[in-house]
Amino acid sequence: MRDVAVIGVGMQKWGELWTKSLRDIFVESALLAIDDAGIDHIDSMYVGSMSSGLFSGQEHIGSVLTDYLGQKHIPGTRVESACASGGLAFRLAWMEVASGVSDIALAGGVEKMTDISGSDATYALATAADMDWEGIHGATFPGLYALMAVAHMNRYKTTREQLAMVAVKNHKHGAHNPRAQFPFPVTVEQVINSVKVADPLNILDCSPITDGAAAVILVPADMVSNFNKPGVKVIGSGHATDTISLCQREDLTELKAVELAAKRAYEMAGKKPEDIDFAEVHDCFTIAEIIVSESLGFFEAGGGGPAVEAGETDREGKIPINCSGGLKSKGHPVGATGIAQIVELTEQMRGDAGGRQVDNARIGLAQNMGGSGGSSVVHILEVM
Amino acid sequence: MPPSRAWRDYPQRYRLEAARCKQCGKVFYPPRLVCDKCGARQFETFRLKDEGTLATYTIIRTPSQEFAEEAPFALGIVEIEDGVRLMAQVADVEFDELRVGMPVKLEFRRLFSEGSAGVIHYGHKAVPIRR
Numbered sequence: 001m002r003d004v005a006v007i008g009v010g011m012q013k014w015g016e017l018w019t020k021s022l023r024d025i026f027v028e029s030a031l032l033a034i035d036d037a038g039i040d041h042i043d044s045m046y047v048g049s050m051s052s053g054l055f056s057g058q059e060h061i062g063s064v065l066t067d068y069l070g071q072k073h074i075p076g077t078r079v080e081s082a083c084a085s086g087g088l089a090f091r092l093a094w095m096e097v098a099s100g101v102s103d104i105a106l107a108g109g110v111e112k113m114t115d116i117s118g119s120d121a122t123y124a125l126a127t128a129a130d131m132d133w134e135g136i137h138g139a140t141f142p143g144l145y146a147l148m149a150v151a152h153m154n155r156y157k158t159t160r161e162q163l164a165m166v167a168v169k170n171h172k173h174g175a176h177n178p179r180a181q182f183p184f185p186v187t188v189e190q191v192i193n194s195v196k197v198a199d200p201l202n203i204l205d206c207s208p209i210t211d212g213a214a215a216v217i218l219v220p221a222d223m224v225s226n227f228n229k230p231g232v233k234v235i236g237s238g239h240a241t242d243t244i245s246l247c248q249r250e251d252l253t254e255l256k257a258v259e260l261a262a263k264r265a266y267e268m269a270g271k272k273p274e275d276i277d278f279a280e281v282h283d284c285f286t287i288a289e290i291i292v293s294e295s296l297g298f299f300e301a302g303g304g305g306p307a308v309e310a311g312e313t314d315r316e317g318k319i320p321i322n323c324s325g326g327l328k329s330k331g332h333p334v335g336a337t338g339i340a341q342i343v344e345l346t347e348q349m350r351g352d353a354g355g356r357q358v359d360n361a362r363i364g365l366a367q368n369m370g371g372s373g374g375s376s377v378v379h380i381l382e383v384m
Numbered sequence: 385m386p387p388s389r390a391w392r393d394y395p396q397r398y399r400l401e402a403a404r405c406k407q408c409g410k411v412f413y414p415p416r417l418v419c420d421k422c423g424a425r426q427f428e429t430f431r432l433k434d435e436g437t438l439a440t441y442t443i444i445r446t447p448s449q450e451f452a453e454e455a456p457f458a459l460g461i462v463e464i465e466d467g468v469r470l471m472a473q474v475a476d477v478e479f480d481e482l483r484v485g486m487p488v489k490l491e492f493r494r495l496f497s498e499g500s501a502g503v504i505h506y507g508h509k510a511v512p513i514r515r
Contacts, residue, residue, distance in 0.1 A: 139459060198445065247461050
């Protein structure tokens with residue numbers, strides 16, 4: 001296998017982009033990545049999209065998007081693993097370049113979520129849960145994470161305020177991200193007093209419905225000197241699955257797929273959790289960031305809540321988490337999220353993150369997750 | 385949901401039928417074709433006990449379309465004695481009564497209906513046992 005590096009990144013502002021179509025949104029960000037890398041063609045493309053069918057009534061988008069990107073006839077593959085679709089698209093593009101099948105691959109992600117009503121979007125997202133055995137009883141995504149939150153709070157004494165502090169921190173970070181959907185701070189009181197969605201989670205504990213895309217360019221590491229941007233090397237990649245039904249997990253307070261994907265990525269990279277300088281993690285709900293920070297090995301089980309309260313996951317803390325604003329402030333166009341995490345890692349390691357810049361960002365970790373933890377993809381990147 | 389899809393699940397949804405692996409004894413609800421513990425493919429069907437405890441719970445206030453008329457409602461994961469967990473709404477309960485570990489009984493109830501021409505879905509809801 002060849003070493004692989006990220007050589008270009010692209011991401012337009014996220015939000016409710018009513019004037020733009022699925023293909024416009026994707027092509028704008030993909031062109032930014034192509035221009036950033038200074039290339040005029042790609043050999044192959046992988047695009048993460050959770051449900052272009054339910055959100056946009058359009059399947060077969062591997063072909064639509066290569067065509068509209070001006071790359072007609074190249075291999076174009078749409079990748080689906082619920083909200084981990086983007087992370088998985090990146091992994092497949094990485095494998096393709098590592099294997100030698102392609103030299104220049106684009107990994108992208110896109111979701112156009114605001115063309116349908118909020119309740120239809122809630123349904124579309126809920127299809128990532130076990131529809132026959134959870135959906136039939138009225139489970140929604142916030143509902144599934146709320147079930148995890150109550151179990152975590154009951155076992156570890158995680159507090160309501162600690163959940164809120166995840167949102168407060170990520171909004172504080174996101175206020176410095178010009179591409180974030182909600183680039184402004186919120187307070188603990190605002191989170192706790194916001195509209196209830198699924199107790200104990202309120203609307204400000206939840207990532208939003210977002211239109212958006214992101215794209216990155218991967219090349220063999222030994223070709224990086226041919227391009228005009230510093231490369232960031234992919235040193236670890238891990239992917240794991242779990243039962244999509246929350247009921248069938250052995251433990252409701254841990255995320256096994258995250259733990260295993262991380263273990264595989266750490267082993268490939270030859271790194272440990274304490275070697276990671278900063279991370280972008282899948283904070284689809286505030287409780288998710290707390291459990292994920294434990295499953296990644298940054299904190300012991302039950303330590304995620306006290307850690308956010310102590311500021312350990314702040315930009316200036318021991319292990320800065322979600323300096324981009326995370327899914328919470330930046331937005332969560334589901335298929336694009338995993339790619340946007342790679343965009344953030346790359347910009348941080350290039351020193352291009354402006355007001356969000358982490359000091360000494362040399363090794364970064366991205367963790368993307370599908371459903372209530374039925375799949376997870378973890379990547380570790382290092383400055384070359 | 386097409387009637388055939390709902391109908392296939394009736395043995396489990398209506399009668400709480402579960403599968404016990406003939407080799408290692410692991411219980412599956414819903415049933416599977418292969419045991420994820422020992423790999424065996426032979427199972428015996430049995431009916432789950434209809435009592436358990438609440439492993440966790442939430443109150444759904446923003447439902448998906450089909451449950452618009454039901455919200456707000458309590459949703460929980462019920463732990464049955466046989467080591468099985470299943471999801472169920474918690475009915476006949478005041479929201480502030482909900483507790484992890486609360487004893488509940490599974491009762492056959494209407495879950496939701498798909499409009500005037502669609503399937504009316506039935507299944508089990510958990511009801512607090514008050515002793």
